[in-house]
Amino acid sequence: MLTDRQLLILRAIVDDYIKTAQPVGSRTLSKRSDVTFSSATIRNEMADLEEMGLIEKPHTSAGRIPSELGYRFYVDHLIRPESISPQEAKALKSLFAHSVNENDRLIRHTADLLSELTHYTTLVLGPKEEGQRLHHLELIPLAEGRVVIVLVTETGHVEHKTLQLAEALSREAASRLMERLNQTLRGTPLSMLRGRLLEEIRRFRSEHSEQTTLLSKALDIVLTDQDEGRPLIYLGGKANMFDQPEFQDVAKLRPVLELIEQQEALFDFLSPNLDNQILITIGSENNVDALKDCSVIRAHYSVDGISLGTLALIGPKRMDYNRGINSIIHLLQAFQTELRKNNLD
Amino acid sequence: MLTDRQLLILRAIVDDYIKTAQPVGSRTLSKRSDVTFSSATIRNEMADLEEMGLIEKPHTSAGRIPSELGYRFYVDHLIRPESISPQEAKALKSLFAHSVNENDRLIRHTADLLSELTHYTTLVLGPKEEGQRLHHLELIPLAEGRVVIVLVTETGHVEHKTLQLAEALSREAASRLMERLNQTLRGTPLSMLRGRLLEEIRRFRSEHSEQTTLLSKALDIVLTDQDEGRPLIYLGGKANMFDQPEFQDVAKLRPVLELIEQQEALFDFLSPNLDNQILITIGSENNVDALKDCSVIRAHYSVDGISLGTLALIGPKRMDYNRGINSIIHLLQAFQTELRKNNLD
DNA sequence: TGTTAGCACTCACTTTTAACGAGTGCTAAT
DNA sequence: ATTAGCACTCGTTAAAAGTGAGTGCTAACA
Incomplete structure (x- = not known):
């Protein structure tokens, strides 16, 4: 266990080094107002602190700097929760x-x-993304088989991707599909969304015998897009x-x-x-x-x-x-x- | 005007310096296979090139490096359109x-x-953004008066913003407004979109006596968002x-x-x-x-x-x-x- | 006349040496 | 237990000396 004086010295060294980026010597410390003892005493204490692995010297004739262990100790025990100004x-x-x-x-x-x-x-x-849940899904058909898919999560995060389909998706079909998807998929965690989305589309297609290309394309885009998941x-x-x-x-x-x-x-x-x-x-x-x-x-x-x-x-x-x-x-x-x-x- | 030999030397200096980042000396150059004359000759030519401001020496006893003018000349006249491998x-x-x-x-x-x-x-x-033209505008009403506005330009660029309205916007109202906006605003350069959008909304409101809050909020968001314009x-x-x-x-x-x-x-x-x-x-x-x-x-x-x-x-x-x-x-x-x-x- | 060999000179860079000084560890006195 | 004193260490800085790549100039050469 460290004595109060050792704590004082260790804290002083770390504080000083943080401020100046220079190794701290015993004489420098002895001049501080909160230090009442001599530099020689400090040197003795420093030797002990060094033996404990809390401080170290870059070279023989330099002052001391905190070791990683020293910083660790400082962080764990010496930090005052000084409130913000x-x-x-x-x-x-x-x-x-x-x-x-x-x-x-x-x-x-x-x-x-x-x-x-x-x-x-x-x-x-x-x-x-994985942890978030779907709030809303929107399909926006554009010209030339281009479809923008907009995805809103419950945290209010909005994301969009553009799909390129082989054939155009009619606004009506998009609207119907969208309504269906939102009904069944709201609240789905994004981690599971990919799978469920495909399943839903497949089911929708069999019920309405609607466009089939959307399926494969959406799969391609949404699934292969690994990096967007992080x-x-x-x-x-x-x-x-x-x-x-x-x-x-x-x-x-x-x-x-x-x-x-x-x-x-x-x-x-x-x-x-x-x-x-x-x-x-x-x-x-x-x-x-x-x-x-x-x-x-x-x-x-x-x-x-x-x-x-x-x-x-x-x-x-x-x-x-x-x-x-x-x-x-x-x-x-x-x-x-x-x-x-x-x-x- | 530069002689062929001077061109050769200048090009050699620039090439060499680009490769090695070291000042190029006359002896180094004289050892190149495409140089048939002696280092002394090169020194003479170098002195001329230096007088023309095309090369310079970092200090007296160093080789030459291209000056900015030298690079400029190199870029303007000496670059071979070496095709890609x-x-x-x-x-x-x-x-x-x-x-x-x-x-x-x-x-x-x-x-x-x-x-x-x-x-x-x-x-x-x-x-x-300014130069681009609007292709499509989509309003997606979410819970609690939150509305996502998606904007697609003719270049296929997609952008979205989230608006927070004081009162909820019904899906129907959004749909009607959206249809109207797309009819009237498609093709509008984005630089003019802000203004026209507001105008359109105002007109729409007077015709349908619909939500008024949308106007002010949309204004706030869309207009104050300077940085998104660049x-x-x-x-x-x-x-x-x-x-x-x-x-x-x-x-x-x-x-x-x-x-x-x-x-x-x-x-x-x-x-x-x-x-x-x-x-x-x-x-x-x-x-x-x-x-x-x-x-x-x-x-x-x-x-x-x-x-x-x-x-x-x-x-x-x-x-x-x-x-x-x-x-x-x-x-x-x-x-x-x-x-x-x-x-x- | 243009080209080249030769040579003295310059100067950044490296190495060497010396002086400096902040800081330490140890010892002896308080 | 604390401190004053002192020899010692060693990084830092400065000056001095040596090295070498490169230059400019001159005189000889083709």
Whole structure:
């Protein structure tokens, strides 16, 4: 167990390093107002902290920097839930002053807000399609056998795809089919929609001996479209990465930016956050080589108890966890409130 | 006027520098198989070329590199329209083997293809909305006064927005209004659509004494949505920037990547390409400070003589113009062919 | 007259050496 | 238990020396 003094020193080191990005020496610490003991004492304590693996030195004659374990300890035990400043709280409220009634845009907006708030890069993972339920389906026949299919989920998410049929679909036939589909399929989870949709169309066709081509084409388009099944990822404040001193070296910066551009990789990385809390992963804890020098703060957002997606903040290991956590918590709430408004249950 | 030998030397310098990114010395050149004269002669010619401002030396004891004027001359006079290799031509055809019947996706796909083909970063400016004409308008009433409005242009572009009305819109009312709007508004350029739409709705309301709230809300949403009016920009191969030796320095890299992330700035930059040719801008010719070390190859794409958008390639000034131009020309044609298929005239 | 060989000169780049100083670990005194 | 003192470490910076690719100029050559 750590003594109070050791806690004080550890916190001071982490705080200082987060602020300056420079290794913290014993003399520097001894000059702080909340430190009453000498630099020699600090050196002794530092030696102990180092033995415990909480801090380390880049080289012999440098100050100490927090180790990953040190950050972990700091995050787990030393963070004060410093509440957001009054101005910021006010700003937060006004950010969502005029409702955004399209979830996609709301999510994008939120990503930007969070990055502005924290000066870190933000990732927002949109809702998984699978979990969502169908609210409404619309078929819009156009000229030349072109049909637009519009799909609205209960969360208010709208999506459209264009099909190309061999023969034109009459407006009447579309209307009848549509009515039938909406009757039978409303509330179907999107994960099951593909199958049921085809089944319904087949049944409809046998009953009305109507166009058959629609079936195969719709199958082609809707089913082969794998990538559309995964949620979208919105990024905010990519340029903030440039400001971090640890990423001044292109070799360090590159893997992070490259990863961020890869939707699939990010998706895999962000998805498996199961519990509902704030999750912080530091450096190697990310289990992703490109993020070995980064920390990620993640929060799940949900509406009516249904988990929808993830809000994440990505920065150097030396990131301002305090500010990050607080910002994400506060924005999360405002965000969820807005999301709920858009629900179409 | 330049002598044949000077042309040979200039071309050799540019070619070499494009390949190696190293200043080219007279001795290096004299060892080329197509150079029959000595390094001393080359030095004399180089001195002349330098006097003409076509090449320059980074410092006294280095080889020569092309000046912006040199690149300009190279691009204007020395590029051989080296046709694409047979394999590549075949590959190009197969790239669009299965048609993409949604323009948005087609454009995105094209951006990726072009960057893969050239190993440079690609920008594709989507069609301007203003120029496009309305093909079809659909109103989909949902629960709780939510209405999705779907808009299809004659180019096959589909767009949707969600409106929130104070009171619900009945399916019948929507259907009637929709029929009316489509009758009167089909073919309207989107730039004029906003105004005409409102007018039509007002007229419809007075004739049928129907919901009035729709008007104001639709106005709010459709009109205030400025940013949706500008075309989308798709990026491909952002990471390719990392491979260029001139951008190993974060200070050089940053402004370029930052600019690329800014939709508006790019829009302003890419738009004013009026003529239908391939346009190449080198370094300061870009008139954008962030691109002072970059060259941009642009090509307008059009369908049926109607200019739609821009295909652009961005790389260092030392970019492989030959390959870039050829790739963009060939892809442009394939792309336009695909686009034409999606037209709904 | 155009071309080439030769040579002194320039200058970025690399390596070497030296000086600096922030920081440490250890010891002895308080 | 705490602290003052001191030798030691080692990254950083600066200056000095050496290296080599490349140039410009001149004189000889075809």
